[in-house]
Structures are given as structure tokens and as C-alpha cells.
Amino acid sequence: MLSEEAVRKVARLSRLAIDESQIPRYADQLSSILQHIERIQELDVEGVEPMAHPLPLNNRLDDDVPNEGMPIEDLLKNAPSVRDDYISVPKVLGEGSS
């Protein structure tokens, strides 16, 4: 049901560099899951309001009082690459970027 081409596309949308050798297996497995999911197509849902959440949610405003944030050094401890007080990443802009 899900072609190998479709798996490649969804892998790219998911930002997953799936190895080409794994594509057929994922296509099989995802197809089998989607086939099971198909049973939701059999139900009559005409006019049924979609339910995104179990609770009736309203915007909830916090008191307008400043709270302490977390120390920058604690947060930076977990970053894979740091320079000074900044997280370092590969070059984002420049030649060849779109």
C-alpha cells in the first residue's frame, strides 16, 4: 500500500536518513500497519466534531510575575558543541544553500 518511493518521501519529510537497504522493510511494515488502520474508514463520521483532546481546553493565563529561568550554563552542558555561550552548528547560510 505504501510504495518504496512513498517511504523515501516520508523519510525525507521526517528528517530521517534511512539507509536504502532498509526501505523495503519499512514499506512492508508501514503498509501492514496502514492496512489495520483502514478500519477507521468503515465508520460513518458524518457530522462528528473531531476531538483533538480529552479535556475542554481553554487558554490559561499565568500570573504576570517574573520567574527565575534556568542557568544558561546548566542548559549548555547538554549541547553537543558549544563555543563561548553559544551552541555551535554547521554553516547554515552561504553558497549552495537554498
Added chain:
Amino acid sequence: MTNAPRHTCTEIANAVRGGERTAVEVIEETLAAIDASNESINAFREVFHEEAMETARLIDAKVARGEDPGRLAGVPVGIKDNIATTEGTTTCGSRILEGYRSPFDATVVERLRSEGAIPIGRTNCDEFAMGSSTENCAFGTVRNPWDTSRVPGGSSGGSAAAVGSGMVPAAIGSDTGGSIRQPASFCGCVGLKPTYGRVSRYGLVAFGSSLDQIGPFTRTVEDATLLLEVMGGRDRRDSTSADQPIKDVVPESNVDLAGMRIGVPRQYVQSGANDPDVQACVDDVVARIESLGGQIVEIDLPLTETGISTYYVIAPAEASSNLARFDGIRYGYRATDDGSGLEQLYARTRAEGFGPEVQRRVMLGTYVLSSGYYDAYYKRALQVRRLIKDEFDRAFKSCDILLGPTSPFTAFELGGKPDPMSMYLCDVYTVNANIAGICGVSIPAGMDQADADGRRRPIGIHLQAQAFEESKLLGVTAALEKVLAFDDTLPG
């Protein structure tokens, strides 16, 4: 495996508050039990030897000064690896978070500490709580303490095995589709999934944000109630935590089963639905309830099986969005920079850091949310979600509690569910509680038949109640617990 005398949270806290035992003694005993059993069970990924002893000394000092150390004084609690603690590393069973040190405690951890509980270690789980056997864990498979050739269930398998094996009197897990209740049933302990919104999710690494709830694993219903009281209630850091006052949770004490209307959905007990041992156990429980004057009501929940299909649209959709944050930039694993650019760095980090089940669900979720499929899958699943909730609302008009098996079978062999779909079907009786946001609990009710090696495994009974009716749910469950008198002594 040790078979040292096991205590409940209530017994430990009372003894410590009353000065009959010190918290240091309790923690030393607990650490010894973990040291003796964890190698064969692998329930704990990390154990906080020093931090726990330090906290125990502080609690003992409080007692010595005549201060109240809290309702959980000296109680060691295992913490599932997807709930943040400042001790150790919070990894969600994933390589992508290996070494991650949380700069904060989850609200539940903070609240447990404030009542004197002591986080004792981090328990293994399926990666990002995706699984029903704890085999999808980057840090090794957890084993069932009753039969180490079998799985503990999942995804909170480490927490269930830690309590089921007697290493700790309590542990915390999360339940998105059954991840507390199913492993509790496999490991012979009590596992409670509170109503959506009852317990703050702040500090729980998000999987399916409209489905996730944190809850306790304990030996008794009384302890589960106590932990829920301590952990639950409004938290300004989780805007989905409900305003309902938590004191209402205190169970209607001494609930009499007489007069209670216990609904048994025919879909939970129809011919061939369950393994014969499980079915016999449910029949036995139903007969006992009737003999105590409980009224058994037949209920029709035709969407029971549709729940799995609905869940495997909604949960992966939410997961694909929640897990987008794991990109190798701010924290966690980052693939080697090969100069191919930022997008390739994200994609390689995620392919190398996530295990196969997580990748499968992220792709499934991305697919059902993608242009052209959104209406057919995601929107439709949300419509079916409302139909499932309506079905429960109708059922709870004619009964107080719904009852059935927690799982159609007892703990299966390691590697026994090799394809994803067969694993997903484990949760057929539990997912709908998450979809509708109601509360549910599993309690041990019996054992299956001995296999060729003479080993037997626990059977769990699942009770569900309407949203925010934990009081009734836990009251009825406590009454049933007395009658069932499950013996949690492990075979020698």
C-alpha cells in the same frame, strides 16, 4: 532474586515517621535488594546510591528534630527513564539522549520529594515509551521477575519489574496506550493510569501529548492512592493539568461491592478474545463480585477493537511532532559533521540516534499528517476518537465501573512478537482509556497455568471509571483487592 520481606509505602512511611526505622536503614535494604536482583532483571538503568543515602540522612535528621518528614518519608521510588530527575541521566531508553542531564525535576518528582520519598534510580523503558515489552530499549531488555524468559510488558517494563520483583515498594511510569497497566498485569503489581489532566506532565518527555499520563506502580491499591494524592493536582507548568482538587481522590473508604454496578463489555470477554487462563480468571472475578452482591451489567462497546486503529493514527501523529525537537543541535547525540549541510546533519543524527520502532512511528505520524492524507487519516481518527468517548459516556450511564482483563494473554516470551502489528494488538483493552481520557487501573488477580518448567505468570484485571472518578475506581478496586488476596511472593 531476593525474597526479603516486602513492605508497602504506607508501612515504610509510618515506621520512619514513628521513629521505628530510619530512612537510612530502608535505603540500605533497598540498595541491597537492587544489587541482588538487578543484574538478572535489568529493571534499573541507573541507581542513585549516594544521592539516595544523602537524602535518607536528611530525612532521619528531620525526624530527630521532631519535624514531619512527609507522607512518603523514606520511601524509595523508581523513576521511569522518560521522567526528568536532576540525578543521573534522563535518556528515554534512547541513544539520542544518552548522557542527557536534566537541569530540572519533573513536577511529580518534586512532589514526591516534598513528601519525603526518595528517588532510588531510573528504570528502563521502551524507547520514548513506544512498545509493549521493553524490548525496544537501547540499554538492554528488561526481564519479567516471575519468569525471566518472558517480557515484563511495556513500555514501563522496568518500573513494573522493579516493583514486581520486590526491589522497591513503588515506581513511577507513564501510560500513553497501556504502558502502566499492561506491564503491571505482567509483573503482578498494581498499576494506575489516572484521568488525563489529573497529574502534571511537566518533565515527562512528550510522546503523545493528548494521551500521556504519569501514574504509580505499587503493591497495594492504598499505596497507589497515596502516590496519586501526592503527585496529582494543578501545576502551573502544565496547562493541561486539571483544576479538580486532588483531595477528592481519597477513595470512598470501605466501598461495599454490594449495589455497585460493574459493567463487563461483551467485547472484552467474547469467545476467543482471551487466552483460556485469562478468561477463567475474569470469570472467577465476575463470580466473586456477584457473590458479594455486586450487580454485573452487560455492556456493549463495539468500538473496542477500532481503538487500536485510531490510536495508531493519533499517537504517531503527535509523536512525529513531539520528536521533531531531537535534531542533534541543543542536546543529545549529534552525528559527525561530514560537511553535507544542516538538513543532512539532522537526518543522519535522527537515523543514527533513534531505534527502528521510533523511526517507524515518526514516519507513520508524518505520513498521516501529510498533505493529501490528513483528512483521510488524522481528521477521521479524531472523529472516531469522539465516537469512542461517546461510547464510554453511554456505558457509564448504566454502570459505575468497567471490568475486563488488562491484556488478552500473560507475559509472552522475549522476541515473541516480532512484527510491529502483533505488538500493537497487546493494548486492545487499554488504549481506549487514553483515547477518551478516562482513568483505569490493573490489579493482580491470579496466575496462569504452569508451563513445562513449572513457571507461572500473573494475570491482571483492568477496571476503568469515568474521567475524574478515581475515588470510585480506587474504592471498588480496594474492595476487590481484599477478596482477591493476591500473593506477590515470587517463587523461590
